[in-house]
Amino acid sequence: MNPLDPNSLLTHLGPWAVLLAMFAETGLLIGIVLPGDSLLFTAGLLTTTGVHLSLTWTLILAPLGALAGAQVGYLIGRRAGPSLVENPHRPRLAKTAERAKHQLESYGVGRAVVLARFIPAVRTVMNPLAGALRVDAKVFTQWQIIGGLVWTIGVVLAGHALGSRIPNIDHYLLPIIAIIVVVSLIPVAIEVIKQRRR
Template identity: 60%
Template sequence: MTAPLALPPSSQLAVNVLDAQSLLTAFGVLGVGVVLFAETGLLIGFFLPGDSLLFTAGLLCTGGAGRGVHLSLGPLLLAAAVGALAGAQCGFVLGRRAGGALLARSRSRRLAEGARRAEELLGRYGHAKAIVLARFVPVVRTVLNPLAGALGVPARTFTLWQVAGGLVWSIGLTLAGYALGSSIPDVDRCLLPLVAVIVVLSLLPLAAELLRSRRSARTEEARG
């Protein structure tokens, strides 16, 4: 009589899609590319942890975090860049073809808020700066791509600046995690606080730009 097939415990099968380390443990480098594509190209991926995923993946390349999980830096950088760039371009094409219908059908308050902020970015900073800044804002980086397509942003302009912003975001956060993991021993003991810090730091370019814009507006009002 054939022995029954042994199955792994359910705890090993479960994957928390909101937890970067759980995703990396389950899917490795391939998971990074897929998650970034979904987050930046498909509206259903707005909740995925892009920032923390990139930073944590960089840490795991050093072997200093995530017990039993180790990633290779070269393939990781390639997967991150391809996922981020292909996803954004896919979102733009979907927005160009479907217009605003994709966003209009969504009942998610977070998506609606993200769409509002994305439209504000495009109106306030122009296409180039808005496309780059949006990469560093969760939800906004998901919504801005189809919104840019729906609003008729020129394809050449969008492609140029989404590539520039996508490379800075995906490769920059990954290398930041790798550099920190290489320089700090036992970095896994403070992994969660570090991920929180890097997410906050990723928002600094947008915060600095907003502050500069407000100061410029006040100066113009004072002159007027």
């Protein structure tokens, strides 16, 4: 089983792969390398194929993992504090944390937490960062639930809808996953361009 390959994860673990990956990606900093968007979309696609992945269980377990993970990430941030995101030995993490912090300051807590769900890496760092910055727990919880539900259910249903319309969709998984990865990196690319212009 390859933990970085959505198809491999789903084939071996079924919808439980979605729960575990969502929890790790949104709650644990090691989850920053996991394929969140592509896993959700692939899960949605595979609910229409011979893999017999249950759409109902996927729609239950995906949000559950994402919501629980975000809450755990927030609590880790509250406990560990600034040292979590200011570690000089992890420059990539520090840069992502700076981007997440900029989002919090620019958009406000609600909008930033919801938008972060759709940006790879930022969604991993946003939750502990919100905890480290002592964002109000009730406000954070409210918005992370809204963002988590919209993100997980929306992407799974988008995959399911596409799989329902195109026969033998599983034959095209690799190019579809590649497209999803490229699309999910567009917000990051836009942010990098803005930073360079500044």
